[in-house]
Amino acid sequence: MWNSLLLLSAVLTATGDFFSQAALERAYNDLTPAIGIVRYSLEITDPASGEVSRRDNNALGLVVAPDGLVMALGHMVIENTQPFNIVFTLGHGSEERRFDATLLKKPDDVNVVFLRLKSDAPLDLPYVRFSKANDLALAAPVALFGRLGDTLDFVHAIQEARIAAILEKPRTTYCLDQNVRFGYVGGPVIDTAGRVVGVVGFDLSRAEGGDVYSRSGHPLLYQAELFQKYIDNPPSLTEEQSAEDYAWLGVFTQPLTDDFAEYWGLPKEGGLIVSTVVAPSPAVDAGLLPGDVIIDFDGTPIRSKLDSDVLSFTKLVREAGPGREVTIRILRDGQPREIRARLGVRPRTARDAGEYEDPVFGLTVREITTDIRIALNLSEDVQGVIVRRVRSGSPAQLANMRPGVIIMSFGDYPVSTVDEFREAVDKVVARKPAEVSIFARVGPATGFFRLEPRWQNNQ
Template sequence: MTAARPALSRRLRLMGAAISIGAATVLSSVPAFARGPEGIADTAEKVIDAVVNISTSQNVEAKGGGGAMPQLPPGSPFEEFFDDFFKNRRGPGGSKGGDKGGDFQPRKTNSLGSGFIVDAAGVVVTNNHVIADADEINVILNDGTKVKAEVVGVDKKTDLAVLKFKPPKPLTAVKFGDSDKLRLGEWVIAIGNPFSLGGSVTAGIVSAKNRDISQGPYDSYIQTDASINRGNSGGPLFNLDGEVVGVNTLIISPTGGSIGLGFAVPSKTVAGVVDQLQKFGELRRGWLGVRIQQVTDEIADSLNIKPARGALVAGVDDKGPAKPAGIEPGDVVVKFDGKDVKDPKDLSRIVADTAVGKEVEVVVIRKGNEETRKVTLGRLEDNDKVQQVNAKPKDDTAEKPVTQKALGLDLAALSKDLRTKYKIKDSVKGVIVTGVDNNSDAAEKRLSAGDVIVEVAQEAVSNAADIKKRVDQLKKDGKKSVLLLVSNGDGELRFVALGVQ
């Protein structure tokens, strides 16, 4: 036994050496791989002349008295230094800051961004926020040539803009690729004007697709770890074939610099917007005329939909295209114009991208069965006004209504006094909520006094007894939740699923 030990030790030492050699081989290959594919340089060289800098200026009123601060592009390394210097220096009269006691004087502010040429006739795509409110816009070509540009059209909802300028020489234009074909981990290249350093090339991978970061109604960003910084806005994101697959629009960063969380509008969206802006100077989006909400697991269980999917129709516009097509509140849209609808955002994007006036098939689930409806789309009118929820004033002098409890709610018949107290329109029918148990599921789902229950389990109700009867029956049937159709005072509907056990 003892004689075998030296041989075993020698074998272990040899194995250790072999493992060390193997590890060294693996480690030595990492730096070479980390540089990325060899094609990056070739691609960048091919497309860089199509990438431009966007310079804008705007006249603003500013207080005089402390001397003019040099106009530096946002993100410039010297911006913070000059900002501190001019704000903290003493101006005339000894006042600190130099801006007290002075007169308002017009001055120019400058900013820089990025863009790219999509037509050799001088058509440029950039972000709307790069050129918003600008009095003058200039396009700076890769060789330094500076040309004045004008706005063809903008779309605030996707933060895109199209510019046009007169080419001083033959231009290089780039084409859009198919962003839907991007794969996670695929290499991409960002070219732009970060911190005023024009013609900067960075590379990274596609970190995620279809990101919704609550920046707009049609969020579906490409996430990338390619370095994107201030000044990159409006610049292109390329695949290795030199096709534009996105427009770099924003970053998430606590410092203002790149931490590997950059977001680009996908080319599929950009191409459609650019086409319409060139044709019409504005966006003409499709309109279905419904209000929709998420199909939660509880709502899906109540509607016998497995798995939870689609967009739940909470309301139908009386003047919209969905009304004559027979789409009703409670329908769940699972397919639109041949495209699957996974959630409400999907439906919003698909409808908006569909041509106005086109007849499409809409597949809905109604009471557990699939039905197909044909709808001719209308045009969505832009409305940036936010609808305010009517306040529900307290009126302690009104006669206390007769109430009944169910589902953690105090329920009462809709009387004239209650309509007046909670500002309920005459067109709203159902049972009014006069109180909510703070520890109930209803409170968690944000039901409140003044809400009106219109339907329970897709059946209309007119009094509290109807609701209690329906809930008791669902309990006997072993249901875990009940689906309520709830209206506010203005008649706007939403669905709420509450636990019944």
């Protein structure tokens, strides 16, 4: 047993395919000055009760640009949690440097977040430069750099791992071969050539608010090409940024498996069956119908037979550019057809939607975005704003309001957008009535809530 291990080791030495102690130490000295700790407080809203709790947390943060851009894993920002009081520290003991930091908008295609460090003077910090190499081979050794926990003084540490698996779809994803301690998550990863090829990642499941690429539960290597664009062009500070860069067609599809092809007498070459056409959408305008089979999207053949292929198609559409006119080749009732469609802008998702917290009643509301409309199966005639949080002890909580309630009118003012809600609140606040009637939708039914504001306390 030991002999064979030694032998293996000898072979690797011969090919240079391993880490020497000296190489690791060199990398450690290069990288650790840029690996810091993000300390922050979290406000967590229980989606069921609307109760808000707070706790402190920390995460590994990596300086990725000398002027004070820090990257951390995206777990800091998930549904129902909001980080605040963010402080970033670099170095140890008397050497420690401390910065207040602002969270930037979370990218929605990779599970990382960026922080902008605040400083009066221009910063010139040690930072990590990534290699755009995307050619890691299966079983390639890699080294991870992280920090141990609070009780071990956040001391810097090294761990070796290998690329255990490579997933091809919907994007190239590298899996690591062993469990990774929390302190390494978000830390830099080098290959045997000494290149910093990425960071240790963990994807969120969709239930946790993950994105379309969610593959949770296994430590991953996020290759640099996934996030380098955000280092080059950091996201904006505001949450209000729209998804204008993304194109949208407005169909839900399922793969044309061989069984479906057999049933419809189509060639078993794959494709995407249009299962739902969202209305209104560019797809409706173009005349796509449920049951159409997409076999070519603007010159790219669609040969989907697996569920994961659907995501590739979504990505293809998203990146095609809004406003572009595309040619979609379909099979309808077995006959080939060509359809021209002008792609739209992907509607705002709940994550991008603005929130508004009123000053008196304890309600935080958000617009009903298309994704929410689909998730809750709301027809277009349901207009209103959706309650996200109910402040504990507030008049809204006393009136039994809960997250998920859709407010359709507030104090007899019809409400269909967050701005209208804000205006309605302003008008009511100006009048200071003893009670405010809310007409709302709870699940499939409608009903009334009566709020009794405490004017003397609040105003």
